Amino acid sequence: MSRSCCWNFSPGPAVLPEPVLRRAQAALWDLDGSGVGVLEHSHRGPEFMAVFARAEALVRELAAVPDDYDVLFMTGGASSQFFLVPMNFLGGGTADYACTGVWSQKAIAEARRFGTIHVACTSEPAGFTHIPAAADTAWSAAPTYAHFTSNNTIYGTQWRSEPELPADVPLICDASSDIFSRPIDVRRYALIYAGAQKNLGPSGVTLVIVKKDLVARGARDLPTMLSYRTFADHGSMYNTPPTFGIYVIAEVLAWVKELGGLAAMGARNAAKAKLLYDELDRSPLFSGVVRADSRSHMNVTFRSTSPDLDAAFCAEAAALGLLGLAGHRSVGGMRASLYNAMEPAGVAALVEFMREFAARRA
Numbered sequence: 096m097s098r099s100c101c102w103n104f105s106p107g108p109a110v111l112p113e114p115v116l117r118r119a120q121a122a123l124w125d126l127d128g129s130g131v132g133v134l135e136h137s138h139r140g141p142e143f144m145a146v147f148a149r150a151e152a153l154v155r156e157l158a159a160v161p162d163d164y165d166v167l168f169m170t171g172g173a174s175s176q177f178f179l180v181p182m183n184f185l186g187g188g189t190a191d192y193a194c195t196g197v198w199s200q201k202a203i204a205e206a207r208r209f210g211t212i213h214v215a216c217t218s219e220p221a222g223f224t225h226i227p228a229a230a231d232t233a234w235s236a237a238p239t240y241a242h243f244t245s246n247n248t249i250y251g252t253q254w255r256s257e258p259e260l261p262a263d264v265p266l267i268c269d270a271s272s273d274i275f276s277r278p279i280d281v282r283r284y285a286l287i288y289a290g291a292q293k294n295l296g297p298s299g300v301t302l303v304i305v306k307k308d309l310v311a312r313g314a315r316d317l318p319t320m321l322s323y324r325t326f327a328d329h330g331s332m333y334n335t336p337p338t339f340g341i342y343v344i345a346e347v348l349a350w351v352k353e354l355g356g357l358a359a360m361g362a363r364n365a366a367k368a369k370l371l372y373d374e375l376d377r378s379p380l381f382s383g384v385v386r387a388d389s390r391s392h393m394n395v396t397f398r399s400t401s402p403d404l405d406a407a408f409c410a411e412a413a414a415l416g417l418l419g420l421a422g423h424r425s426v427g428g429m430r431a432s433l434y435n436a437m438e439p440a441g442v443a444a445l446v447e448f449m450r451e452f453a454a455r456r457a
């Protein structure tokens with residue numbers, strides 16, 4: 096099977112835009128006519144410094160990141176942010192967490208090593224199939240910070256907007272699976288982090304957008320590489336940064352800008368998701384897993400009427416080049432990940448096959 100007849104619905108690492116991959120392919124051999132490939136350039140040389148500056152400038156431009164925020168490129172994935180955030184900022188205090196899935200649970204478990212964690216809301220009793228309502232959420236009086244997971248990759252739920260908290264509570268977000276998929280008001284956050292491998296680029300690089308005054312308040316007795324201050328003070332270049340990942344992020348963001356920026360991306364993603372959810376709502380065979388008001392535009396979870404039929408659907412879909420559709424092992428069924436780089440035509444191809452399959456098997 097060749098790539099040109101496949102659509103990749105993988106949850107992550109995930110599909111990247113074709114023009115980006117073609118440019119990266121050329122840059123592996125020769126970056127911008129420099130005679131040296133992107134993997135081989137010194138991170139302190141002018142060629143890579145230009146790449147780095149472009150990546151940061153595009154993050155700032157696309158998300159309108161204010162000047163009193165740092166843009167950091169780190170490593171260790173979102174999973175390292177789970178402990179870095181409390182290690183730097185909790186200081187034995189109390190932090191509030193919204194628990195909306197396995198990634199939230201992992202963030203909570205790490206944070207408990209560094210202080211008291213108050214779980215302000217949880218959708219666990221309902222199998223994480225919705226985002227808790229404000230009425231079912233109890234934030235504590237003055238938490239050191241509050242943390243939520245904007246998109247729950249495994250279950251297919253997504254916050255429509257930020258949780259409502261007093262403005263002086265620093266809001267921290269794991270946005271790994273929906274960063275830059277729609278407009279974001281950075282001012283509402285103290286820190287946003289995202290592993291790159293869903294919406295931004297390859298695995299191995301983590302984007303962090305953090306308010307400078309939060310960095311300044313961070314713990315001072317930490318190992319060098321575990322302190323946000325190190326990354327902020329050295330422009331993410333205290334040590335060798337993940338150069339290739341940063342290069343790909345720059346190319347992905349240039350592509351997002353070409354398509355019209357985050358507003359255009361949000362409209363495109365909403366239209367893609369609607370195509371699939373509309374099919375789930377009218378299908379005689381398939382149905383959505385999560386509550387309608389919590390549906391994710393990034394990861395659409397659905398199932399047929401039995402695990403055997405789900406397996407048959409995934410196998411037949413894969414044979415047609417519709418790849419990566421099996422649901423997470425803890426949820427079962429199917430999951431179609433519709434990240435920024437998934438073309439509307441891919442979703443249309445999936446919907447067409449769902450109809451054809453349902454006509455035969457419902």
Ligand SMILES: *Cc1c(COP(=O)(O)O)cnc(C)c1O
Nearest residue numbers: 172173174198248269271272290
């Ligand atoms: C994938 C994912 C993670 C884990 O990211 P790593 O980079 O593998 O550590 C954390 N949070 C969310 C929301 C994710 O989707």
